[in-house]
Amino acid sequence: MIPTFNESADIKALIETILGLGIEGLEALVVDDHSPDGTGEIVAGLAAKDPRVILLDRAGAPAGRGLAGRDGYLRALERGADFVIEMDADFSHQPKYIPELLSAMKDCDIAIGSRLVPGGSDFDRSWARRCLTLAANSYARLLLGLPVRDTNSGYRCFSRRALEAVSPRTLTSAGPAILHETLYRARRAGLRFKEVPIEFIDRRRGSSKLDLRRLAAGYVTVLKIAIMGG
Ligand SMILES: Nc1nc2c(ncn2[C@@H]2O[C@H](COP(=O)(O)OP(=O)(O)O)[C@@H](O)[C@H]2O)c(=O)[nH]1
Ligand SMILES: [Mg+2]
Secondary structure (H helix, E strand, C coil), X not given: CEEECCCCCCHHHHHHXXXXXXXXXXXXXXXXXXXXXXXXXXXXXXXXXXXXXXXXXXXXXXXXXXHHHHHHHHHHHHCCCCEEEECCCCCCCCHHHHHHHHHHHHHCCEEEEECCCCCCEXXXXXXXXXXXXXXXXXXXHHHXXXXXXXXXXXXXXXXXXXXHHHCHHXXXXXXXXXXXXXXXXXXXXXXXXXXXXXXCCCCCCCCCCCCHHHHHHHHHHHHHHHHHCC
């Protein structure tokens, strides 16, 4: 499940790399907020030729990483997925880790591609950007009591049962705080986490959608979840 907004530079190569892993039953579900750069058209073109590619075009719906994630989880469950892997479209989350995430599912309910366990790394981005990530991570870990080191990671695999336990329909985060909201609900449901080390690489093309407004909104959402109990 790949949420996208203006990822036309990478999406075709990413889907081809994922499907090229040769994992039986693997599909690529792209949840696009009707990107003006034509990301959706590229995916629709691939989908017309290959039934393993699915486009969920959120045209007309309010845009947001969280809202797109929620709809993507629901669509994946509707399609009968046994496992749902979510990842960014910009190659920061390298597809080569998909088999490792899947094999970690033998002894957990949610496997997290982690920069913050031994063997993981995040040295490719600017110092300032890494500091922002670390600050947001400590904040969410402390406030929500999450037993996970890399709570900001958007590269994760859920078992079907875990995703159902998170109850995607009632998730409230419009933006990237959905990452923390899902972990929080999972912790409360007693689900087991496992962090799989990944090397996170900076995007080479396109641009980040994380701006100050979204960052601040994320902090407020995490605070609300901590106070209201999700
Ligand atoms: N559908 C959708 N996807 C989004 C939105 N914002 C970000 N994304 C996607 O979420 C992933 C992570 O976003 P990115 O901009 O790379 O954030 P960063 O890695 O924190 O700089 C990428 O695949 C984006 O295209 C949004 O509003 N809607
Ligand atoms: Mg990115």
